[in-house]
Every structure is written in C-alpha cells, then in structure tokens.
Amino acid sequence: MKKILNTPEGYVNDMLAGIYAAHADMVRPVGDNLRCYQTAHKTPGKVAIITGGGSGHLPLFLGYVGKGILDGCAVGGVFQSPSAEEIYEITKAVDNGAGVLYLFGNYSGDILNFEMAGELADMDGIKTCILVGNDDVASAAKGSESVRRGVAGIFFMYKCAGAKADEMASLEDVKALAEKVGSRVRTMGFALSPCIIPEVGHPNFTVGEDQISIGMGIHGEPGIRVAPMLTAQEIAKEALDAILLDMPFGPSEQAAVLINGLGSTPLDELYILYNEVAKILKQRGIDVFKVWVGEFATSMEMAGASVSVLRLDDEIKALLSKPAHTPFYSNPQLED
Amino acid sequence: MKKILNTPEGYVNDMLAGIYAAHADMVRPVGDNLRCYQTAHKTPGKVAIITGGGSGHLPLFLGYVGKGILDGCAVGGVFQSPSAEEIYEITKAVDNGAGVLYLFGNYSGDILNFEMAGELADMDGIKTCILVGNDDVASAAKGSESVRRGVAGIFFMYKCAGAKADEMASLEDVKALAEKVGSRVRTMGFALSPCIIPEVGHPNFTVGEDQISIGMGIHGEPGIRVAPMLTAQEIAKEALDAILLDMPFGPSEQAAVLINGLGSTPLDELYILYNEVAKILKQRGIDVFKVWVGEFATSMEMAGASVSVLRLDDEIKALLSKPAHTPFYSNPQLED
Numbered sequence: 001m002k003k004i005l006n007t008p009e010g011y012v013n014d015m016l017a018g019i020y021a022a023h024a025d026m027v028r029p030v031g032d033n034l035r036c037y038q039t040a041h042k043t044p045g046k047v048a049i050i051t052g053g054g055s056g057h058l059p060l061f062l063g064y065v066g067k068g069i070l071d072g073c074a075v076g077g078v079f080q081s082p083s084a085e086e087i088y089e090i091t092k093a094v095d096n097g098a099g100v101l102y103l104f105g106n107y108s109g110d111i112l113n114f115e116m117a118g119e120l121a122d123m124d125g126i127k128t129c130i131l132v133g134n135d136d137v138a139s140a141a142k143g144s145e146s147v148r149r150g151v152a153g154i155f156f157m158y159k160c161a162g163a164k165a166d167e168m169a170s171l172e173d174v175k176a177l178a179e180k181v182g183s184r185v186r187t188m189g190f191a192l193s194p195c196i197i198p199e200v201g202h203p204n205f206t207v208g209e210d211q212i213s214i215g216m217g218i219h220g221e222p223g224i225r226v227a228p229m230l231t232a233q234e235i236a237k238e239a240l241d242a243i244l245l246d247m248p249f250g251p252s253e254q255a256a257v258l259i260n261g262l263g264s265t266p267l268d269e270l271y272i273l274y275n276e277v278a279k280i281l282k283q284r285g286i287d288v289f290k291v292w293v294g295e296f297a298t299s300m301e302m303a304g305a306s307v308s309v310l311r312l313d314d315e316i317k318a319l320l321s322k323p324a325h326t327p328f329y330s331n332p333q334l335e336d
Numbered sequence: 337m338k339k340i341l342n343t344p345e346g347y348v349n350d351m352l353a354g355i356y357a358a359h360a361d362m363v364r365p366v367g368d369n370l371r372c373y374q375t376a377h378k379t380p381g382k383v384a385i386i387t388g389g390g391s392g393h394l395p396l397f398l399g400y401v402g403k404g405i406l407d408g409c410a411v412g413g414v415f416q417s418p419s420a421e422e423i424y425e426i427t428k429a430v431d432n433g434a435g436v437l438y439l440f441g442n443y444s445g446d447i448l449n450f451e452m453a454g455e456l457a458d459m460d461g462i463k464t465c466i467l468v469g470n471d472d473v474a475s476a477a478k479g480s481e482s483v484r485r486g487v488a489g490i491f492f493m494y495k496c497a498g499a500k501a502d503e504m505a506s507l508e509d510v511k512a513l514a515e516k517v518g519s520r521v522r523t524m525g526f527a528l529s530p531c532i533i534p535e536v537g538h539p540n541f542t543v544g545e546d547q548i549s550i551g552m553g554i555h556g557e558p559g560i561r562v563a564p565m566l567t568a569q570e571i572a573k574e575a576l577d578a579i580l581l582d583m584p585f586g587p588s589e590q591a592a593v594l595i596n597g598l599g600s601t602p603l604d605e606l607y608i609l610y611n612e613v614a615k616i617l618k619q620r621g622i623d624v625f626k627v628w629v630g631e632f633a634t635s636m637e638m639a640g641a642s643v644s645v646l647r648l649d650d651e652i653k654a655l656l657s658k659p660a661h662t663p664f665y666s667n668p669q670l671e672d
Contacts, residue, residue, distance in 0.1 A: 002528050002529075002565055004605035004606075004609050004641060005567070005605060006568050012604075014607075015607045015611075016607075018609070018610040018614070021611055022607065023627075056602075058604055192340075212338075231342045232340050232342050232350070235340060263602055264599065264637050265637070266339075267394040267634070270340075270354075271355050272340060272341050272342070272347070272350045273340050274358055278357040278358070291357075291359075293358055294664075298602065300602040301602055301639070303338070305340060325668045328603075330668050332659075332666050
C-alpha cells in the first residue's frame with residue numbers, strides 16, 4: 001500500500017482536519033468532533049438536510065454540504081457507517097426549526113444509525129424523516145428496488161432536495177421531491193481495479209488484468225458479471241441498455257446525465273465514455289438537458305466509472321439549475 | 337493497459353468530441369478541427385488568452401477555457417505539442433482586436449510552435465506575445481529559472497491573467513500581470529506511480545513499490561531523487577522547504593496554496609497533505625488567503641501530488657477572487 005498519509009489510523013481525521021483548515025469559511029465541525037460536519041451558513045426556518053456514510057468516497061458524502069444543497073454530514077470510518085450519536089449531534093446543530101431530512105445511501109448500517117438518531121432527535125422535539133438513495137440498477141432486479149444500493153445518482157437527489165429546501169418548502173415537500181428524483185434516477189457502474197482500505201493495507205478483491213467488473217458496487221460488492229475488458233462504446237451500451245430497460249423514457253422526456261469516475265480513471269476516459277453515451281441517447285431520441293462529468297462518488301483509487309441517468313420533468317430541471325456552492329462542488333448562477 | 341477507450345489512436349479526438357457534446361453551451365471547436373478549442377463567449381475589445389500543450393493532463397490545458405479565464409487552447413496528442421497551424425487558427429478565431437497572449441508551460445516543442453503561430457498571426461496584423469509558466473522548483477536550480485518546467489502553478493497565472501483581461505487591460509498589462517504572478521509561484525511535485533500513454537500501451541518509467549519520486553515532472557521527467565515512501569508530513573516539509581527557500585516570504589505576506597492531484601491519488605490524501613502544509617505555513621507565520629485542493633494538472637492515472645504556493649499582493653488577491661466559470665472549473669461570485 002502506498003498512500004499519502006501519516007498513519008492508517010489517522011486517515012479519516014487527518015483528512016477532515018485538512019478540509020476544515022482549507023474551507024473554514026464554509027464548513028465546520030460540531031463542537032470538537034471532526035466527524036460531525038456542518039455548513040457554516042444556517043438559514044432560520046429552512047428544512048435542513050443531513051447525509052452520512054463511510055469515508056473513502058470523496059466528494060461523497062460531505063462534499064455536498066454547503067450553500068444551496070446539504071446542511072450536515074456524519075462521517076464514518078473508511079467504508080463504515082457513522083454512529084447514531086454523531087448523526088444526532090449534527091441534527092441538533094443544523095436544525096433550523098423546520099425539521100431535518102436524512103438522505104443517504106441504502107446500506108443497512110447507515111439505516112440503523114440514522115433511525116436511532118431520529119428517535120433521539122424526536123425526544124428533543126426535532127422532526128426528522130428518512131429517505132435512502134437506491135439508484136444502482138445492477139444491485140437488484142426490477143421489482144426489488146427497495147434493496148438496491150445507493151451510488152452516484154444520489155447527487156441528483158441532494159442537488160434537487162437542497163434547492164427545494166432553499167425555497168422554504170416543508171419537510172414533507174422536500175422529502176416528496178427527493179423521493180420523486182430518486183424514483184427517476186438509475187446508475188450502472190463498472191470497476192477496473194480495486195482500492196485499498198488504509199487500515200487493511202491490501203485490496204479486498206481483485207479485478208483481472210484484462211477484465212472489467214460490470215455492476216460492481218462502490219465498496220467492491222459483486223456486480224452482474226466479470227467480462228473481458230470492454231470498449232467505451234460497449235460500456236456505454238451495456239449501461240444504457242440496463243438503465244433504459246429499467247426506466248423507459250416517455251416521448252419528449254429529457255435526461256440529465258452524470259458520468260462519474262470511481263477514483264483513478266482520468267477525466268479523458270470519462271469524456272470518451274460520455275461521447276458514446278451521448279451517441280446512444282441521441283439514437284434513442286432522448287435529449288440531454290445537462291451533463292456532469294467528473295468525480296462525484298469515488299472509492300479512493302478504484303479505477304472505473306458509472307453512468308447515471310435522471311429522467312427530468314420541469315420541476316426537476318428548475319431545481320437542478322439553481323446555484324449551489326460547496327468546497328467540492330459549484331453550480332454557478334444560470335446567468336453565468 | 338486497461339483504459340476506457342475505443343482505440344488508442346482515437347483517444348484524444350474521442351475525448352474532445354465528448355467534451356464538446358457535454359458542454360456545447362460553453363466551448364466549441366474552430367471549424368472542423370476538434371483540437372482547436374475555443375470559448376463560446378467572445379468579448380469585443382478584450383485581450384484574448386490562448387494556451388496549449390499535450391493531452392493527458394486534464395483539466396490542464398483546455399479546462400481553463402471559459403468565462404473570466406482563457407479564450408482558447410491548442411490541444412496536442414498525449415504529451416505532444418499542438419501544431420503551429422492549430423495555434424494560428426485559434427488565434428484568428430479568438431482575437432477580439434486587442435491582441436492575444438500565448439500563455440503555456442515551458443516546454444521546447446510548445447515554444448517553437450507558439451512562436452511560429454505568432455509569426456503567422458503577425459502577418460495578419462494580430463499582435464501576440466508569449467509567456468511561459470516555469471514554476472517547478474525541482475526542475476532547475478535557483479538562478480536557472482528560465483529552464484524550469486511549467487506545472488500546476490500555471491493555474492494561478494491563468495486565473496489572474498484572465499481576470500485582468502476581463503478588466504479590459506491592454507495586452508502589455510495582461511502580460512505584465514501574468515509575469516508577476518509567474519514570478520511569485522513555485523511548485524514541487526511527487527510521483528508514486530507512472531501513467532500509460534495509450535498509443536504506447538505500457539508505462540514509460542517505473543516508481544518502486546515502496547518508493548516516491550521527489551520532484552518528478554508531469555511527463556515522468558526525472559526529479560531530484562527517489563526515496564523510500566514518505567509520510568504526508570515529510571512530503572509537506574520537503575515541498576515547503578524547497579519552495580520557501582527558493583521564494584522567501586516577507587513579513588505579513590499572504591499565500592494562496594494549490595494541492596494538486598496527479599490523477600489517481602484520492603482527494604482524501606490531498607487533504608491529508610494540505611493539513612500538514614497548513615501546519616508548517618502556520619509555524620512559519622505565513623497566513624493562507626485561499627486554498628485549492630483537487631485535480632488541476634494531471635498525468636492521466638499517475639499517482640502523486642504537487643504543492644504550489646503563490647506569494648500574494650493586493651492586486652493578485654483581488655484577481656484571484658473574481659468569478660470564473662468553465663466546464664472544468666468554477667470560482668463562484670464572492671457574494672456566494
């Protein structure tokens with residue numbers, strides 16, 4: 001294992017200390033606990049949105065805390081759930097009096113801890129509700145959406161829910177909107193190499209030298225199959241075949257697309273992949289409203305990419321276009 | 337070699353086609369030549385700024401073309417200079433009648449071709465001038481600055497020169513400002529692994545399993561030495577010792593810092609490195625005005641990082657803070 005760090009045990013807290021040092025104007029810890037991460041900008045009366053999950057996925061999860069998007073994040077160890085106590089501490093810190101939406105990926109440890117935190121908050125009179133992202137089409141068959149894993153597509157839920165909360169919508173309305181977005185996003189991922197958890201020191205799995213793991217999860221969960229390496233064109237086709245079969249588009253419905261790098265895949269390759277995705281969407285008569293290409297949900301130095309497609313309506317388009325700004329992500333003003 | 341592509345020969349043009357497909361509202365090719373890359377937003381009377389260089393470094397170079405920063409980029413093959421003809425075509429396309437600054441890294445092939453393009457433009461009555469970035473302290477000793485390579489620190493020259501041009505400054509003033517910024521930025525890089533040029537198919541060099549190459553260039557040019565792997569603290573110290581010896585800070589002078597990932601190094605590690613950089617700067621009494629952490633100048637999937645430090649004055653601080661927006665980089669409005 002060759003990583004830029006001081007000690008494997010210090011990996012998460014040293015990273016957090018660096019983030020707070022770099023971006024003190026935008027984010028801060030709750031009290032002394034670096035793993036309780038909150039925005040520096042509170043808006044009285046606004047629904048707050050908290051996410052959380054294991055470290056090792058930057059900019060997921062904490063990178064979406066900032067203006068116009070999320071309010072707090074509970075930061076776990078690498079690939080580990082944050083604790084219920086941490087989520088509860090953040091809940092008290094970011095609540096603006098309008099309730100708190102817990103929005104995170106569909107992983108059992110996270111669900112347990114967010115549920116416990118919600119019970120603690122309830123005793124303080126803070127209303128919370130839970131919504132999970134489950135966009136990974138490769139992780140369970142159609143009809144079993146509730147057990148699908150959450151991956152990069154949660155970005156769209158964050159962005160739209162944050163914009164909706166900024167409109168001073170109620171907790172119920174923010175949740176309903178995020179739920180709608182979640183029901184309209186699908187992701188398919190492809191891994192070319194594993195990553196190394198610092199405290200483990202070696203890869204937890206391997207991908208053969210000339211192989212691609214289709215549908216692998218962001219913690220190395222098994223995918224649909226392992227195949228000989230595919231071309232960009234073949235990867236795009238495989239992703240869109242799965243996504244569009246699972247979620248057909250109606251006539252004249254537009255898409256937003258996210259091409260996400262898993263960590264060590266160069267931007268060059270992500271754009272080569274998008275070029276093929278764009279060709280296929282055009283062939284299928286689906287107009288692309290907006291595209292994001294880059295690293296949005298990684299697995300440290302894992303190589304590979306995922307393709308997410310969001311089926312738009314007018315409300316979602318408007319919310320996607322609203323400005324947002326965090327240390328890791330900026331959506332400029334429309335007039336820029 | 338395992339990369340997401342169709343053919344090694346199509347790597348650059350397929351990448352460019354993907355970028356144009358994704359960001360047609362912001363950038364476009366000049367005519368049919370994808371490698372002649374220009375902003376979609378022209379401002380009559382504004383000095384235009386063109387950069388260029390080999391592919392394989394995204395977001396360098398083309399990623400800085402957009403609003404408030406650069407106007408065009410000549411895109412070469414992977415690690416190859418663009419042609420003089422391409423630079424000339426872009427020059428004609430982006431000139432707003434106020435002259436064109438050629439601002440790029442200090443590499444002999446690029447210099448030759450930008451010089452030839454300038455001669456062609458001169459015959460058309462378009463005034464051009466050349467300025468190179470040479471921020472890599474590891475590439476030549478103090479006193480031999482003119483032969484130092486340009487690396488990630490050129491980002492600061494782009495940002496400030498672009499903001500200065502936006503103020504409708506003259507070509508001479510934009511160049512003088514960029515020169516001042518260039519004289520105040522130093523970078524030191526560290527490589528942990530090589531990268532693979534698609535058309536070559538194997539790494540051009542190796543870094544031992546437990547080794548770090550200190551001062552290695554972004555094309556794998558030899559650095560100062562190869563050492564057993566260092567801790568984040570040791571890397572930060574080695575970088576800042578070299579940078580601050582070469583460019584001492586006066587009392588109460590502030591710094592801007594760029595922690596740049598070379599490609600496959602996770603953001604986590606870059607922030608761990610920044611945390612150590614911040615501690616050392618604090619010890620030395622240097623206040624940090626602003627920090628950028630992420631991938632700004634890569635070598636495809638090379639692992640490693642670089643530390644750039646910019647010595648600020650009031651003019652540079654103001655220009656750094658101006659908004660800019662490209663498909664790859666956003667500096668939000670100050671009021672955001």
